[in-house]
Amino acid sequence: MAIGTRPQQKYLGSCHCGAVRFEIETDFPELTMCDCSICRRRNALMVKVHESRFVLLAGEDSLTEYQFHTHTARHFFCRVCGIYPFHRKRVTPDYFGINVFCLHDFDPTGIPVRQAVGAAMP
Numbered sequence: 001m002a003i004g005t006r007p008q009q010k011y012l013g014s015c016h017c018g019a020v021r022f023e024i025e026t027d028f029p030e031l032t033m034c035d036c037s038i039c040r041r042r043n044a045l046m047v048k049v050h051e052s053r054f055v056l057l058a059g060e061d062s063l064t065e066y067q068f069h070t071h072t073a074r075h076f077f078c079r080v081c082g083i084y085p086f087h088r089k090r091v092t093p094d095y096f097g098i099n100v101f102c103l104h105d106f107d108p109t110g111i112p113v114r115q116a117v118g119a120a121m122p
């Protein structure tokens with residue numbers, strides 16, 4: 001089992017307007033940035049969590065979904081404020097990528113950041 005940089009704990013997250021609220025549990029083994037066409041534009045710093053460690057607390061009706069290319073990854077946005085809070089990943093669809101800047105009381109200082117090579121994927 002990978003050892004993370006923080007104690008395993010729950011974090012609350014939300015979009016800007018608060019319509020979408022969720023909870024994750026993670027120990028932050030690493031953060032990722034990605035150079036694929038959508039991640040470059042949204043410029044998010046992300047953490048990967050298994051779907052069993054993710055709970056959508058509110059806002060299912062406020063989420064809108066965007067898909068492109070292979071239509072495997074599912075990118076979610078708040079239809080009210082436009083913020084990207086999380087997406088379902090393409091290579092590992094039982095995992096979510098979470099926008100860590102949507103998390104409450106979270107400081108990314110000291111967590112290693114890995115540059116993912118999304119643009120090179122076929």
Ligand SMILES: [Zn+2]
Pocket residue numbers: 015016017018019020078079080081082083
């Ligand atoms: Zn919102």
